[in-house]
Amino acid sequence: MRSLGLVSVAIFSFILITSGEAKINPVLIACGRNSSVTIAGKTWISDSSMQNFTVSSQGIAASTLALSENSSYFDLYRTARIFTVPANYTINVVAGSYFLRLHFSPFTFLNFSANESSFEVTSNNVKLVSRFSPSGELNRRNSYLQNEGKSSNVTYLVKEYVLTVESSELSVAFVPASGSFVFVNAIEVISVMTDLFNQSATEVASGTTKNSLSELNGFNLETMYRLNVGGPEITPSQDADLMRDWKTDSDYMFLANAASPVFNSSNISYSNPNNSFIAPLLVYESARTMSNNEVALKRFNMSWKFLVDTDFDYLIRLHFCEFNYNMSRQRIFRIYINNRTASNNFDVIARAGGDNKAYHEDYLDSLSSQTNTIWVQLGPETAAGALVTDAILNGLEIFKLSRNGNLARPIEKSGATAGDSENKSSKSKILWAATGSGIAAITILSAFSSMFFCVYYRRKADPVKDPSPNWRPLVHYNPISSIMDVKQPRTLANPNGSNSLSRLGKRFSILEIRTATQNFDESLVIGVGGFGKVYKGKIDSGAPVAIKRANSHSEQGLNEFETEIDMLSKLRHRHLVAIIGFCDEHDEMILVYEYMANGTLRNHLFGGDLPALSWKQRIDICIGAARGLHYLHTGLERSIIHRDVKTTNILLDENFEAKVADFGLSKTGPSLEHTHVSTAVKGSFGYLDPEYYRRQQLTEKSDVYSFGVVLFEVVCARPVINPTLPKEQINLAEWAIHCQRQGLLEQIVDPRLKGKFRPESLKKYAEIAEKCLADEGKKRPTMGEVLCSLENVLLLERLAEVDVDPTIPAEAHGKVDEAENED
The missing domain is CATH 3.30.200.20 (Phosphorylase Kinase; domain 1)
Known part of the structure; x- marks a missing residue:
């Protein structure tokens, strides 16, 4: 691990500039607007007004009316400024430290699709992002949350930085990637109080305390996470001076039931009045404590897990306020960061100087190029003799420290920025990589859990031996x-x-x-x-x-x-x-x-050495799956939406008859008086309905979209996301639709099918698959219509087998096997 060295000790000094505590009024810029707008009591000025700032390029004012209410900045995100050439916002300030917040809420305007936006941002020679795609970053975050089993769906980004300015100008330079463009919805510049980071910190690796050094300046931060633990979101209007957004912590908990929220009704004050800007008192009015602190084995931790960038140093700030007890040594616990002990015998009352005192503690840790997660865990200190074996946490912040004037995510060897994308294709690569990381994390955690239980039960059988005090399982929870x-x-x-x-x-x-x-x-x-x-x-x-x-x-x-x-x-x-x-x-x-003897449909399409399915077999299988889905949508009083239709959830019996499986994500459909079910986005990448993803509105047509991807996967016999292919081919749905519309679909059909299908049947098959993938759900067919079309495709193939004229009505050739058509 790289030593923190001077970087770790200088983090808190960067705000001590020679100008002292000089500050300016907040500069709030609404990009792409013609006039100012007031939101939550704050006035955002138009970026065409040039009040206390200048813009080097006029750019293009973009707007949309199709934006869902996704944040307190809902109205602000309806507009944006687009630049196709480098552009620079220059804000007049005084020397000091500032919050710089850049707001991104992707939408499409004219020929500018936010999915294709890629750019670099630099501020006063500090690189903030490189090869940055807001849409790619959103997908990266959402893929991580979904792989962690969380239901939240992030639809906008606020990139927040704390920057040192030694001159009278704060410059924000946007540079689009070649052939791409920049878009930004809003910019904030807010003066930072010197008390905010002028603190000591404990280095996790060594356990030593680092003090701020006023002689070292020029270090900068990016805010990665800011959470109100146990309580509701604290909006910028509730943190009036610094306008910070404190999110809820539930999406980052390893086990939500491992910690219970608790709330304070007493009057709270700061343990150090000079630290009143560290966090609003609202943060200290809620907390989480361990759900079951009376378990027999006192090695149960409450844990939070965060996705961060590799090869950076991090400041982890924990906020505490003890309001359940009024004397020291009543609650003592241990703090772990990345499975290392950060603090022993942590007693909030002793450190804060009493109960109902707002207090915080800072820690420094360094991540290698192989680590992209930070674990924060709190658990009982069993050897301390406290009244209860419990822990408490009120708030949590994680900041990334700059290295050599850089805060941008490292560039991978392939030349792409990890987690970012220049366009749709590279976005798909990141989704693939994020999915792989999630699977690897689950595998590691599963192995760790297995090791824990083996050791636990072995020691339970031998009560003489004490568990090693250095061994800390993540959880002990049922x-x-x-x-x-x-x-x-x-x-x-x-x-x-x-x-x-x-x-x-x-x-x-x-x-x-x-x-x-x-x-x-x-x-x-x-x-x-x-x-x-x-x-x-x-x-x-x-x-x-x-x-x-x-x-x-x-x-x-x-x-x-x-x-x-x-x-x-x-x-x-x-x-x-x-x-x-x-x-x-x-x-x-x-x-x-x-038992389904022939396993998953996917196994018979690619990735193994199983015999190729014939064209007729593939159509039969698709018809069987469509019948199952049609029953889900229409066979009960309320429809059931599968929500995870894919080739691994279509199983084949010994006769290759298809059956739909895995209903773990299924959802009861809307009642008659409603058109959709509002729910968090869940599903599998590559198969996910884009309309559902944008609006969080689930309908039966979401299954139809996923089934359309399955239809193309069946005929092309390749993964729906394949990052090893050229960029335009990575996403199967996009590539197949492109080929279909160019009349080139036969060129990407499974080579093992070449010459073994009737062109008319393939044409009709591709037409129904294309309709399933319509961007708007109302333009897609129902599953019953899909089923009917597929049966017609099968009929065309059967007619070819008996060498008859397909223009003659089917009735003239006898009935199709009734069993094939039963619903």
Whole structure:
């Protein structure tokens, strides 16, 4: 690890400029507007007014009316300034330190699509971003949150920096990438008080305390995260002087149920009155404490995890206020940062000088080029003799320190900026990379959890040995209790009443399940997901089955597992994977399904050595999947939207009959009086409906879009996102639509199908796939219409087999197999 050296000790001194505490009134610039606008009591001036600033280029004023209300700056984000040439905003200031905030809320204007915007930003010779795409950054953040099982969807960006200015001007220079353009919605410049960072900090790696050095200046920060722990979002208008936005912390918790929010009704004051600008008192009126501090094994931590940039130093600021106890040594805990002890015997009352005192502590840590996450964990200090084994946290901030005048994310060897994109294709690369990182993180955490339980149970059997004080598992938590009835014998959650469990089939004993899976033999694992593992097994009749066992330590998986139980209790159809039974003994949550001998559709398309599916087989499979989805949309009183239609969720039995599986993300559709369901975006990259992504409005047409991607994946036999291909080909949906409209689709068809299909059938097949991928849901067909079109495609192929004229009505050739057409 690179030593923090002088960088770590200089972070707090950069605001001590010779001009002292001189400050200016905030400069709030609304870009692309013709007049000023007042938002939350603050006046934002038009960037065409040139009041206290200048702009080197006129640019293009852009506006939109199709923006959803996604923040307190909703009205501000309706306009933007677009530059196709380098442009420079120069703001008149006095020497000092300033918050610089750049606002980005992507939208399309004329021929300028925000997805294609890529640029660099520099301020007073400090590089802020390089090869930066706001849309790519949003996708990077959302992909990370979704891989962590969170439901939030970020639709706008505020890039915040704390910069040292030694002259009378603060310059913000935008430089578009070659062939691209810049867009920005708003700019803020706010004077920073000297008390904000003039503090000491503890270096995590060494445990030593670093003091600010007034003789070292010129270091700059980027705000990565600012959270109000346990409480609601604190808006800029509620942090009046510095206009900071304090987000909620739930999206960053490793296990949401591991810590409970608590609130203070007492009067709070600052432990040091000179630190009144560190955070508003609202931050200290809420907190999180451990949900269950009476567990037998006192090694339970509450944890937060953050995606950051590699190869930088970070300042982690933790905010505390003790309002449950009034004497020291009543609550003492330990603080870990990136699995290293940052503080032992942490007693808030002793450090703050009493209860109801707002207090903060700063830590410094350095990340290598291989690490892009920061873990913050608080857990009990078992050896301290405190009244309770608990911890408390009120607020959290993470700042990135500049290195050599640079705050931009490192450039990868390929030449791309990690997480950014110059256009749609490079955005897809980052989504792919983010997904891989999420999978790797889950794998590591799973291995860590396994190690913990092995050691725990071994030590439980030998009570003489004390656990090593240096060994700290991430959690010791059993979330099954959140969906089990802890007062009654363990049973599966039953949201639909007593009839739901009865519809799940036979209740298997845990002994029967262990026998069927040879005691959960790893060699029988046929699938792994967020819920846990799927095993191939044999029940007492000798019939093969698929046995899905919920991982009791995966909260995300358990939520999806419970949703699947809910859905399966309602569903019965030939083209949906059938449930055989369940097991709910010994805190287990296990479902037993029919075994699908030929696995997933994806496995037969690419990536393996299985024989190629014929064109007719592929159409048959698509028809079967369409029938299953059509039933979901129309077969019940309220429709069910699958929300994760993809080739890995279409399974094939021994006869290659398709059945739709995995209902963990499924959602009940809108009632008759509504057109959509408002919900957080979930699904799989490459298959996700863009309208759903933009508006967070889910309809049956979202499944239709995903199925359209499946149709092209089936005929092209390639991944929906492939970052190894040329940039215009990375996203299959975009590339296939382009080829289809150019009349070139046959050129990207699976080579194993060349010469083995009727051109008329391919043409009709591609037409229905293209309609499914319409950008607006109302222009897409229903799943019933898709099914009808696919059956016509199959009819064309069958007519070709018997060498008949396709212009003759089908009735003249006899009926198509009725079984093929049953709904």
